[in-house]
Amino acid sequence: MTTPPKPAPAAAGSRAGMKKELPERFKSYQHVWVFIEYEHGEVHPVGLELLGEGRKLADKLGVELAGVLVGAGREGLRQAAVEAWEHGADLVYVVDHPTLEHYRNDPYSQVLTELVNTYKPEVLLLGATVLGRDLAGSVATTVLTGLTADCTELAIDDDRCLAATRPTFGGSLLCTIFTLNTRPQMATIRPRVMAMPPRQPGRTGRLIEHKVALHEADIVTKVLRFVADRDSSKAQLAYADIVVAGGLGLRSPENLQHVRALASALGGDWGGSRPLVQKGWMPADRQIGQTGKTIRPKLYIAAGISGAIQHRVGVEGADLIIAINTDPHAPIFDFAHLGIVADAVELLPALTEAFRKRLSVNRLAG
Amino acid sequence: MHIVVCIKQVPDSAQIRVHPVTNTIMRQGVPTIINPYDLFALEEALRLRDKVGGEVTVLTMGPPMAEDALRKALGIGANRGVLLTDRFFAGSDTLATSFALAQAVRKIGETWGAPEVVFTGKQTIDGDTAQVGPGIARRLGLNQLTYVAAINAIDLEAGTIAVARRAEGGVQELSTKLPALITMLEGTNEIRRGTVPDVLRAARAKIEVWNAAAAGITEVGMCGLRGSPTVVKRVFAPTPRAAKAEQVEAKDRPYEAVAEDVMERIFAAQPAMEAELMRTAAGY
Numbered sequence: 001m002t003t004p005p006k007p008a009p010a011a012a013g014s015r016a017g018m019k020k021e022l023p024e025r026f027k028s029y030q031h032v033w034v035f036i037e038y039e040h041g042e043v044h045p046v047g048l049e050l051l052g053e054g055r056k057l058a059d060k061l062g063v064e065l066a067g068v069l070v071g072a073g074r075e076g077l078r079q080a081a082v083e084a085w086e087h088g089a090d091l092v093y094v095v096d097h098p099t100l101e102h103y104r105n106d107p108y109s110q111v112l113t114e115l116v117n118t119y120k121p122e123v124l125l126l127g128a129t130v131l132g133r134d135l136a137g138s139v140a141t142t143v144l145t146g147l148t149a150d151c152t153e154l155a156i157d158d159d160r161c162l163a164a165t166r167p168t169f170g171g172s173l174l175c176t177i178f179t180l181n182t183r184p185q186m187a188t189i190r191p192r193v194m195a196m197p198p199r200q201p202g203r204t205g206r207l208i209e210h211k212v213a214l215h216e217a218d219i220v221t222k223v224l225r226f227v228a229d230r231d232s233s234k235a236q237l238a239y240a241d242i243v244v245a246g247g248l249g250l251r252s253p254e255n256l257q258h259v260r261a262l263a264s265a266l267g268g269d270w271g272g273s274r275p276l277v278q279k280g281w282m283p284a285d286r287q288i289g290q291t292g293k294t295i296r297p298k299l300y301i302a303a304g305i306s307g308a309i310q311h312r313v314g315v316e317g318a319d320l321i322i323a324i325n326t327d328p329h330a331p332i333f334d335f336a337h338l339g340i341v342a343d344a345v346e347l348l349p350a351l352t353e354a355f356r357k358r359l360s361v362n363r364l365a366g
Numbered sequence: 367m368h369i370v371v372c373i374k375q376v377p378d379s380a381q382i383r384v385h386p387v388t389n390t391i392m393r394q395g396v397p398t399i400i401n402p403y404d405l406f407a408l409e410e411a412l413r414l415r416d417k418v419g420g421e422v423t424v425l426t427m428g429p430p431m432a433e434d435a436l437r438k439a440l441g442i443g444a445n446r447g448v449l450l451t452d453r454f455f456a457g458s459d460t461l462a463t464s465f466a467l468a469q470a471v472r473k474i475g476e477t478w479g480a481p482e483v484v485f486t487g488k489q490t491i492d493g494d495t496a497q498v499g500p501g502i503a504r505r506l507g508l509n510q511l512t513y514v515a516a517i518n519a520i521d522l523e524a525g526t527i528a529v530a531r532r533a534e535g536g537v538q539e540l541s542t543k544l545p546a547l548i549t550m551l552e553g554t555n556e557i558r559r560g561t562v563p564d565v566l567r568a569a570r571a572k573i574e575v576w577n578a579a580a581a582g583i584t585e586v587g588m589c590g591l592r593g594s595p596t597v598v599k600r601v602f603a604p605t606p607r608a609a610k611a612e613q614v615e616a617k618d619r620p621y622e623a624v625a626e627d628v629m630e631r632i633f634a635a636q637p638a639m640e641a642e643l644m645r646t647a648a649g650y
């Protein structure tokens with residue numbers, strides 16, 4: 001046990017005044033890392049999105065960008081490494097071991113902790129997915145470093161520190177957080193918050209295979225079964241190019257059919273604001289916003305949604321936001337690109353009809 | 367069995383207002399509640415106790431007034447409340463919070479018997495990190511089960527537990543050894559109403575109030591501001607978009623005309639979209 005240090009003055013002032021003085025042992029920490037989720041033979045897109053963001057941070061710092069791939073199966077991991085290079089990674093650390101086939105906290109955090117302690121990155125980014133959050137907390141606690149969850153913006157400040165910005169208090173405010181005296185600086189970022197970088201076919205990099213000594217017998221947690229989601233809409237909503245969503249302005253759950261009809265005419269997906277989940281009008285995985293899904297579609301149509309800040313932060317990345325609302329002063333018109341002051345229950349079917357007609361006419365012509 | 371549930375008292379965010387000029391959160395007069403996500407953990411703990419017998423201890427770290435949250439939990443049916451409160455804890459980030467809570471769980475174990483299961487909520491509505499649970503698990507060497515949707519089986523003699531948890535792209539069924547830390551997924555159960563005897567007992571119950579020393583924490587440098595590697599540098603409001611939405615006039619026009627208008631503007635803004643839609647439509 002260490003001797004207790006002198007008591008600190010009670011919550012002395014704010015932490016903002018504290019100096020960023022990096023202890024000697026952390027000065028060798030270099031490079032930006034992205035943990036790339038690889039499961040069931042697939043790379044989770046959030047890993048590639050973070051490579052896009054990580055590339056900018058690494059360039060600003062003048063260091064390398066590395067992807068970290070943990071899993072089982074040589075060929076699949078090799079393919080995933082190619083994907084990582086083509087999305088901007090300079091090098092990829094690969095850990096291939098049969099015990100890593102399905103995600104489990106224990107072996108994964110052992111492996112990632114070992115990689116961090118061996119190769120010493122200064123920044124480590126993970127997706128704020130269920131896997132990423134499960135893993136990040138364990139690793140940060142083991143190596144005793146700072147972790148900023150659910151960031152929406154990352155930057156490098158003048159002192160070469162990671163400035164991680166995240167919504168606070170349900171999204172009404174944003175705050176920028178630093179990790180002062182420890183390394184790596186860890187952050188999780190939700191899927192779709194960062195734009196997918198363009199793929200550069202043929203771009204290659206280095207591959208560092210790291211061997212680990214894991215034994216299945218030592219791992220007490222066993223996977224009994226994995227039941228894949230039958231309703232693949234969970235993934236689709238976040239990644240759909242076109243999303244139509246409804247809010248309380250639709251007045252009744254039956255009117256959600258107009259939202260679904262327009263979405264289907266456009267080949268897109270549909271969702272809604274949080275109160276619709278609370279009222280039982282739609283399942284929770286269709287909720288869009290701070291406590292639901294973040295989306296980044298090319299087209300977002302919001303019908304009868306007021307545009308509260310918690311909703312706004314989930315849709316701001318959309319290229320084109322169309323709002324239909326009866327109230328000309330609704331906050332959604334502050335961030336929508338195109339607004340229509342109209343009854344959504346009437347306008348939605350008219351829109352569906354207009355698109356259907358246009359598309360069928362064109363199809364006949366073509 | 368002994369079960370510990372970590373609950374946090376949080377401001378009722380539905381009622382939080384931000385000061386329009388200073389951009390600070392106006393907490394005065396904002397009522398506090400038990401973090402809504404923690405109620406799923408509490409209910410699951412009570413169900414487990416009802417099934418196999420034992421005791422549920424609720425633990426919170428916060429200011430003295432956080433005692434209210436514990437009393438509420440006792441009124442719902444928990445057996446004992448422990449409040450961890452000390453000025454050393456002020457300004458804790460997730461690492462420092464999980465350190466202090468882990469120490470308190472250890473002390474609770476020494477005092478009333480080691481817990482087989484420690485529960486936390488999925489996340490808080492104010493901190494909102496979902497990291498404190500994993501932090502506690504790691505520090506105490508508990509097997510970590512996050513986003514648990516259901517406890518499928520528990521065998522105290524064999525010291526095993528089996529759960530279904532939300533994983534990426536599906537539901538993972540896991541078995542592991544006790545002691546374990548569970549973070550409970552929301553919407554998985556419904557919090558019970560306390561019985562009249564519970565509510566009466568809660569009003570009179572003695573809450574255990576521990577400072578750092580009482581919880582056996584000697585390394586106060588691991589707590590509060592000093593034990594927190596992260597620093598909040600700046601708090602600010604999101605910037606409004608410079609221009610308001612361009613409007614499509616809808617008054618006194620038939621919906622068909624408005625819809626045509628909207629569609630044309632969508633295609634004008636997204637020139638590639640029409641062709642893309644055509645391709646998808648042709649595939650029908």
Ligand SMILES: Cc1cc2nc3c(=O)[nH]c(=O)nc-3n(C[C@H](O)[C@H](O)[C@H](O)COP(=O)(O)OP(=O)(O)OC[C@H]3O[C@@H](n4cnc5c(N)ncnc54)[C@H](O)[C@@H]3O)c2cc1C
Pocket residue numbers: 169170246247248249250272273274275287288289290291292293303304305306307308309310311314324325326327330342343344345379380491
């Ligand atoms: C911690 C926290 C987290 C939250 N997370 C989320 C989240 O993730 N996602 C989310 O969406 N919300 C979230 N919320 C809730 C959010 O604050 C708002 O309450 C919610 O988004 C409002 O939903 P709404 O716009 O559907 O309803 P309302 O605010 O009631 O708005 C309905 C709108 O419909 C308009 N309207 C009425 N009739 C019509 C009509 N016939 N045609 C067209 N328009 C009409 C009205 O003018 C009004 O603007 C969160 C809140 C908190 C406190």
Ligand SMILES: Nc1ncnc2c1ncn2[C@@H]1O[C@H](COP(=O)(O)O)[C@@H](O)[C@H]1O
Pocket residue numbers: 372373374375401403404425426427428460463467485486487488489490491493494495496497498499
């Ligand atoms: N101060 C606290 N006291 C007790 N439990 C807490 C505290 N902070 C967080 N927790 C627990 O940790 C969970 C995750 O919190 P967070 O990491 O802040 O999202 C919560 O749902 C609580 O169960």
